[in-house]
Amino acid sequence: MTWTEQRRELRRPPEKHGRGGPVLFAALGWVGLALALLAWWTDTPAGSITNHGELFVQGGRITGLIAGYVLLFQVLLRSRVEFVERLVGAERITRWHRDLGGILLLTVLTHAALILVGYTVLDRTNPVAEVGILLSEYEDLTSAVVATAILVAVGLLAVRAVRAALPYELWRLLHAASYLVLLLSYGHQFANGQQLFRPSFGRYYWLLLYLGVVGCLIWGRVVAPVLMNRRHEFRVAQVVREGPDTVSLYLTGRDLHGAAQAGQFYRWRFLAPGLWWQSHPFSLSAAAHPQWLRLTVKAVGGHTARLRRLTPGVRVWAQGPMGSFTASHRTRPRALLVAAGIGIAPIRALLEELPLKTVVIYRARTFDDVVLREELDRLAEERNASIWYVIGSRDEPASRALLTGRGLLQLVPDVAQRDVYMCGPRGFVDALRAALRQAGVRRRQVHDTLFEF
């Protein structure tokens, strides 16, 4: 059975999404942090820091509060709960999560160092002896030390070079050790935290934060996905070969109308032998159709290669939709879409929902790498869009020119007045971003979606 594209009415671009979401969320985050530090402020009498030891210990307490708060904020960011995804957007969440990870590690280590130095001075002993004293005096310190060690390990793993060296699924599994950090540090915070260990504003606030964050975590990662999957019941309907190593997967389900916007992605778990234990993010390669959703996937590893052999009827478990790489995030009346390689998938979907007169640049190494060509051409005709196919290796003049401000302006003279949506390998996207800046495109006009979720 083949699914044929039916002619349908020209889609109207969706309503524009308000741009204040990230700002609002960040403001809430700062307010929450201020409240956490307020607990310290009110608990510490004026003029009470009178010697070096006390100075360091108090510094340790402040950094302890900051670290605990950032940890909770990180978990909230990654809880997949809808209001966070909607306000901030998956791509920005990933960026913030990265940056905050480094800050968290820095703050935790600073906290430990300040506490150790401070108590060493107060107890008038040496640091090594002080470690012994602290560990024997508090039960929960041992678990705090373990939590810190895990955090350091997670931090080291997150270094790009290390991450690239590991298989994707293994890396994600190791990164999940972060949950252990949350668990182990819970006891430490509430038993040893000066502002938390007895009934006080600090304690109640922290309990509230923990409750809220864990609640969001359970909702976003367990409850909401269960509800969503029961509602849609995704199944593989057909696997269509698009190119030598590229396939489209058509998925059916219930209630698909408006399930997702073009440009968004889900994390997909195919419940078939050999595939069920991994979940990968794939964007929709066509706007959501009332009867199916489509993914277009290139075989780049074992998992994606196996996808080509999926049989119809396989159940699929999904998490999403996620991402702010959508037409509703546009800031201008016209858009430029740039795709490299399999990045064409969300670009192709977006083409259906963006306003008319969009320009598409599709960069591929060889003609065989170009997929969905007929659809693209047809859509271009329907929606008065133009498509530039830039074929050739990276070193060829056309490819190189694409990544310069001048070259872009030649292809798209009014690029500075367009939203730019780009999707492709990291190196390409980074270089293009620089070129866009050269061409006078502002940062807020540029949207990208990474395949690194």
Next chain:
Amino acid sequence: MSPDLRRLVLAAAGLFAGLTLLLSLKSAPGAIRAPEQARAQPRTPTPEKPPTTQPPTAEPPTAAPGMTAAPGVTPTPLASPVSGFTYTGDSAYTEFGYVTVQITVANGRIIDVVAVELPGDEARSVTLSARVGPILRERALAAQGADFDTVSGATWTSEAYQQSLRSALAKAGRT
């Protein structure tokens, strides 16, 4: 420097600046002392204080070192270590205020007492059950007249002490 690293460095700088600000706002006026040293004007030692029958107030003194009931307020230089030594009390939860005290003792007399303020309710101190009994009341610590039959005290190993004890007992008419 990669943008990631640059952002981290900025964050570190911000953290450091924020810490410095917060800590300085809660510091005692005047330079922060190391716990052992103190600068000061000399003062006359008077270990006696007027007897108080009320428990001391629980409000933390807000000014720089000073304790209303303590005999001393300003620090003096350390007495010679042979005959004197400085104790810095461990901070602990007490209902007598947020106090840790540094005293200098020489020749068995307190020559100086300095209250070093610390936040109360240290999470470090032993967590004890809620107080149910009456509090211990403060009294004057003064030498009493020697009319007694026997003396209770911690270890009596020093020869000097035993001699002085015998003399005290002799003075009391008990030989």
Next chain:
Amino acid sequence: MGTDASVEIVDPLPPARVAELMDEAFALLHAVDARFSTYRGDSEVSQLNAGRQVEVSPDMREVLSRCAALWNRTGGYFDVYATGRLDPSGFVKGWAVQVVSDRLLAAGAANHCVNAGGDVRVRGRSGRGEPWRVAVRHPFEMDQVCCVLAGTDLAVATSGVYERGHHVLDPYRGGPAVGLRSVTVVGPDLGEADGLATAAVAMGRAGLDWLSTVEGYASAVVTDDGRLFCSDDLPLVEGDRTAGG
């Protein structure tokens, strides 16, 4: 234990009987020393610490059981293993004196004062016909006393850190306790009072607060900063009297 001990019997008993009771009292104190002194290599305590197989005597059992109860009562601050090796001397001194006093009472000497190592048990009245007066050594002025207690049935134990080289270990921190200079505990049982006083010193300033929650025992505490605190029910003798001759 290497400390002075004194026994005073005031009852009008025949001198031979008094001498006999004194001998028994000192014999008991020596026996306790032989069994419990950590300074003697052949004591039962030292043998236990050396891991040598030894028949645990009933006295040792009782002492260890009382020490365990004290450990519980003091939240772990009275800890006979705090130094790493068994050392029940913070309880044994008082316990020994209590046993001596109980035996004297049972033998008909109801008016006596027993003092060993600063732990005091008094019963009845002194030679002057008044309740016994037990003074507490002044923790800063070595040749003075700082308060006087009076009673006809008192156990008075004092633990402190004013003797040079003498420390009470904080079993949680593993270092010397600071905060309280001297703790005197008064009550019905001297062994218990001894353990409570030792634990209070180990707690540091928190011990001051803890002592007020201890039932059945009164206390007098001198802090490192020279302040004296007494419980309301401490049998203090008020007012100064000039020293006699």
